[in-house]
Amino acid sequence: MWSTLLIPITATLAATAVHAATSPAAVGANSSWGRSKGSETVAKGDISNGTTSQIIFHPDFPNHKLRIQKSILCDDGDTIYSGYLDIAEHSHMFFSLAESRDKPDEDALLLWLNGGPGCSSMTGFLLENGPCLVTNEGKSSTFNPYSWNSNANMIFLDSPVNVGFSKARKHVNTSHEAAEDIYIFMQLFYRAFPELAKNHFHVMGESYAGMYIPNVASVILDKNKHLDGATPDTIHVPLVSMAIGNGFVEIVAALRGQVDFACGKGIYNTSTCHKLNSQINTCRSSTATCRQNSTQLNCLQAEVDCISLDEPYDSTGLNPYDYTKKCDRSPSKDGPLCYKQASWIPTYLNLPKIRAELGVDFKAKPFEECSVSVYDAFILSGDWVSNTPALISELLESGIKLLAYVGVNDVVCNYVGVRRWTNAMQWQGQLKYVNAPFTEFKMPNGKDVGKTKSSGPLTYLEVDGAGHMVPHDKPVEALEMINRWIRGGQF
Incomplete structure (x- = not known):
């Protein structure tokens, strides 16, 4: 989720462009996984002996440690762990792990990242x-029968630092920098959960995570290539695929897609469409200038020129994440994110008993779903204008698969834009992918719920009746989709 912050920051952007430790974490002794006991691995306690806390160290990353606590949420019987990756003294990245409800020792490991930039996973x-x-209204939570941990182990990571429960004195302001932290997190994570190091690993997320995910995969792939002859303590991360839902991957495709979608659906009048179509050329030109000469001024100007294409939608009164619904952003109605339940999340996560269950320091700042300061930092760095499809093409040619799925009712990261960047992306399989036919995406009972096309490592899939958050809008279909994907099945 990201567009809710666009309008208030556009004026600041324009002006800038013109003027160029939480408490010790614990793990219960009844986990279905073993725990590493090698030298320098368990610094406090030994889970195999039934102690209640575990802190993981890694000899290759001496300034980092991982603290873990077993948690009980929503009284559903799921095994959940939470904790922090401590990066030096003043930077802490929060995570929560939901163990697979099926075969945790054998099932794949998924890493989930929400977007923003700056929104909590x-x-x-x-x-x-x-x-x-x-x-x-945030007073409680309940069992989700369609959770993606039904058949997979799933990490929810508050990245970059200063998002959600993560905290730091200094912001991370690029997707690549955030990816470097995530790589180190995974190395310490595998020290704590060594049984998962043999299972397939998939990086997944939605919206601006379309920028994060390829960077994470690229860093992992690069680090894996340089492991030969390195210390045996650093492992090969078994990365298999990426899955990007309603992804913001390429700024021109995304913002042009918004205009084409809104004009095609009759949301904008002819005059507005004519004006915006002329602005698209400015967006495209300034983006090219930024990528050729990536000064802060050039890239800020590109962001101003492109993000302004989003502004007219706010006056329509429609939900930007699902154009078939109206949105009243007042706190008593739909809230700032256009989903009333989203406003309940901070209420729930700020309950003292829930913060204690998750191992959050009682003195830590109140949980915020999205961080404006992180968003601003990514804007000012020019991260939005990065040529992420170029990263993805390298990953595809290295054998890393990509599922680009999209709910067809979304406006902000809609199927028009996603189709455009997946078709335009230059890689060895581009021509075959562009010419691949669409087929129906069917549920096991034969019901048509969308359409899909695939060639080699690249699969594109549309989900009918869903908006920006496919798992929220179509939970049954989303679970079927992701289960097939991680099992290597066909759509």
């Missing part, structure tokens, strides 16, 4: 595809 945990769904 606990949104996914409590509103979309996590084990619990927030209820009762």
Whole structure:
């Protein structure tokens, strides 16, 4: 989720462009996984002996440690762990792990990242595809029967730092920098959960995570290539695929897609469409200038020129994440994110008993679903204008698969834009992918719920009746989709 922050920051952007430790974490002794006991691995306690806390160290990353606590949420019987990756003294990245409900020792490991930039992955945990769904205006949560941990182990990571429960004195302001932190997190994570190092690993997320995910995969792939002769303590991360839902991947495709979608649906009048279509050329030109000469001024100007294409939608009164619904952003109605339940998440995660269950320091700042300061930092760095499809093409040619799925009712990261960048992306299989036919995406009972096309490692899939958050809008179809994907099945 990201567009809700666009309008208030556009004026600031334009002006800038013109003027160029939480408490010790614990793990219960009854986990279905073993725990590593090698030298320098367990610094406090030994889970195999039934102690209640575990802190993981890694000799290759001496300034980092991982603290873990077993948690109980929504009274559903799921095994959940939470904790922090401590990066030096003043930077801490929060995570929550939901163990697979099926075969945790054998099932794949998924890493989930929400977008923003600056929005917490606990949104996914409590509103979309996590084990619990927030209820009762944030006073409680309940079991999610369609959670993606039904058949997979799933990490929800608050990345970059200063998002959600993560905290730091200094912002991370690029997707690549955030990816470097995530790689180190995975190395310490595998020290804590060594049984998962043999299972397939998939990086997934939605919206601006379309920028994060390829960077994470690229860093992992690069680090894996350089492991030969390195210390045996650093492992080969078994990355298999990426899955990007309603992804913001390429700024021109995304913003032009918004205009084409809104004009095609009759949301904008002819005059507005004519004006915006002329602005698209400016967006495209300034983006090219930024990529050729990536000064801060050039890239800020590109962001101003492109993001302004989003502005007219705010006056329509429609939900930008699902154009078939209206949105009243007042707190008593739909809230700032246009989903009333989304406003319940901070209420729930700021309950003292829930913060204690997750191992959050009682002195830590209140949970915020999205961080404006992180958003601003990514804007000012020019991250939005990065040529992410170029990264994806390298990953595809290295054998890393991509599922680009999209709910067809979304406006902000809609299927028009996603079709455009997947078709335009230059890689060895481009021509075959462009010419591949669409087929129906069917449920096991034969019901048509969307359409899909695929060639080699690249698969594109549309989900009918869903908006920006496919797991929220179509949970049954989303679970079927992701189960087939991680099992290597066909759509």
